[in-house]
Amino acid sequence: MKSPRRLSKADLNLPCKEMAIFLLGKLLVRKLESGSVLKGRIVETESYLGGEDKASNTYNGRQTAANEPLYLPAGTAFVYMxxxxxxxxxxxxxxxxAGVLLRALEPLQGVELMKKFRTKKNKGSLKDTDLCNGPSKLCMAMNISKDKCNKLDITESESLWLEDDGEAVEKPQIVSSSRIGINSSAGEWAKTPLRFYVVSSPHVSKRDKKAEDALTT
Structure with a gap:
């Protein structure tokens, strides 16, 4: 495995759906004020296309102070509650x-510290596979909050960035499925396959057996 390379603006200059797939296998890195470094491999993403995508925070071009980061250059962090x-x-x-939601990580570095952050709100011990297997679990474990991380340019930030360590995820390993928790009022967008995950990963938040079976047929 080669030394990790930090992703640049050029790497992230991608359309939403393409970025969601590209990010699988990449590393999310969080450096805390203490100097501690947390790291996890991205294994599940969702794309929100904006525009006509009724499930998007920016559907029909909606712009607010809250969703402003989604209108900033590619590679801007949008953290919402x-x-x-x-x-x-x-x-x-x-x-x-448009933007990509990170749904799940495989914890790699700083795992014990991640568990401490998670157990502040969850009593008892946590398995590694349950640590970052959901978008909010991921944020808790990585100490990502709106006040600390919203609007950061992750290609330049010294506290939150992405890396590539050369571990590629090939197309046959990627499951395409509908996004999680989308209200039926979104119509066809509730079923559009805009969620992507690594089929072999035990850290995924929710599996789609039908979509997985389609990979082998």
Whole structure:
């Protein structure tokens, strides 16, 4: 395995769906104020296309102070709160209003510290496979919050960035499925296959057996 290379603006200058697939296998790195480094491999993503995508925060060109990062250059962090208490982390892509949600990581470095961050709200021990297997779990484990990380340019930030260590995810390993938790009011967008995950990973948040079976047929 080669030495990790930090991803640049050129690497992330991608359309949303293409970026969601490209990010699989890449490393998310978080450097804390203490100097501790947390690292995990991205194994699940979702793309939100903006525009006509009714499941997007920016559907029909909606622009607010809250979703502003999705209109900033590709590689901008968009962190928002859900259910009034949890955070989700997205990365803007080239299309105005579009971004990729990171749904799950394989923890690689700083695992014990990640567990401490998670168990602040969850009593008891956690398996590694349960540590970052969901967008809000990922944010808790990596200490990603709106006040610390929103609007960061992750190609230049010294506290949050992406790396490539050469571990490629090939097309036959990638499952395409519908996104999680999309309201039926989104119509056809609730079923559009815009979620992507590594079929062999035990760290994925939710599996789609039908879509997995389609990989082998």
């Amino acid at each position: 859900t259910y009034g208490m949890y955070f989700c982390f997205n990365i803007s892509s080239t299309e105005p209003g």
